[in-house]
Amino acid sequence: MEASTEFSLRPLMDGFGVEMRDVDLATCGPDVHRAVVETFDRHGVMVIRDQRLSPHDQMRFTNAFGTPEENPRREYTLPDIPEIYVISNKIVDGRKIGDHQAGQGWHTDSSFLAEPVKCTMLYAMEVPDEGSDTLLADLCAAWNALPPERQAELDGLQVQHSWRALMELKKVYLAPDDNTIPDVVHPMVRAHPADGRKALWVSTGTTRGIVGMPNPQGLDLLDELVAFATQDRFVYRHKWHVGDVLIWDNRCTLHTGTPFDLSKYKRHVHRTWVRGDRPN
Numbered sequence: 001m002e003a004s005t006e007f008s009l010r011p012l013m014d015g016f017g018v019e020m021r022d023v024d025l026a027t028c029g030p031d032v033h034r035a036v037v038e039t040f041d042r043h044g045v046m047v048i049r050d051q052r053l054s055p056h057d058q059m060r061f062t063n064a065f066g067t068p069e070e071n072p073r074r075e076y077t078l079p080d081i082p083e084i085y086v087i088s089n090k091i092v093d094g095r096k097i098g099d100h101q102a103g104q105g106w107h108t109d110s111s112f113l114a115e116p117v118k119c120t121m122l123y124a125m126e127v128p129d130e131g132s133d134t135l136l137a138d139l140c141a142a143w144n145a146l147p148p149e150r151q152a153e154l155d156g157l158q159v160q161h162s163w164r165a166l167m168e169l170k171k172v173y174l175a176p177d178d179n180t181i182p183d184v185v186h187p188m189v190r191a192h193p194a195d196g197r198k199a200l201w202v203s204t205g206t207t208r209g210i211v212g213m214p215n216p217q218g219l220d221l222l223d224e225l226v227a228f229a230t231q232d233r234f235v236y237r238h239k240w241h242v243g244d245v246l247i248w249d250n251r252c253t254l255h256t257g258t259p260f261d262l263s264k265y266k267r268h269v270h271r272t273w274v275r276g277d278r279p280n
């Protein structure tokens with residue numbers, strides 16, 4: 001496709017992630033957006049530098065990946081665009097305008113849903129001089145690094161994910177009969193729909209255990225596998241610059257935010273999500 005020649009690509013790590021330059025997401029046409037999505041599907045993580053996106057520009061680009069997902073926490077979405085969630089520690093007119101510290105701890109977004117979000121996009125307008133790095137772990141590389149006999153033991157296992165478990169972790173009180181989002185079961189090993197590559201799809205925060213395995217054995221195994229998959233050799237550390245667009249594929253990566261000095265620095269980011277399918 002001719003459009004794919006309009007931008008330049010550089011790997012972020014050997015076999016994981018890609019940085020794209022020489023593209024202006026605000027002004028390019030749908031053919032370029034499509035070529036970006038095709039590239040993204042093969043790399044797990046994509047960084048696009050030096051962008052200037054209005055909220056509507058970001059929505060147009062997000063739409064190229066699929067159907068944008070609204071965020072249930074309306075207090076921090078843009079008033080006229082509920083699909084854009086504001087991550088920010090800025091105070092405007094005496095009011096918090098965003099979630100000041102989203103997403104700490106290794107996880108994959110909304111894994112407690114029957115159909116977790118496919119990908120997550122962050123667009124940075126203000127970033128701290130230090131801290132707030134986003135870490136991304138390559139779950140395909142982690143799977144490929146396991147010996148075949150270990151892969152055979154794990155393939156086919158099912159993990160119980162729970163929104164209630166996450167709320168308990170965040171110390172959010174729920175009534176005992178609150179079943180707003182029922183627990184779901186997802187495969188531990190997930191095949192990517194673009195090319196069938198397998199990912200060791202483990203997580204923390206939402207997991208209750210492994211189906212058919214008593215605890216603490218099940219939770220211990222999940223902790224062991226997350227620790228394995230998040231070794232430095234599988235992790236890309238994104239250091240933020242103003243104008244960065246970072247997109248990760250929740251079907252084959254884990255991510256975590258890292259802290260920064262909230263009293264010293266401002267961070268202001270717009271996040272969008274794209275609806276996903278049932279993992280298989």
Ligand SMILES: [Fe+2]
Binds near residue numbers: 103109
């Ligand atoms: Fe997240």
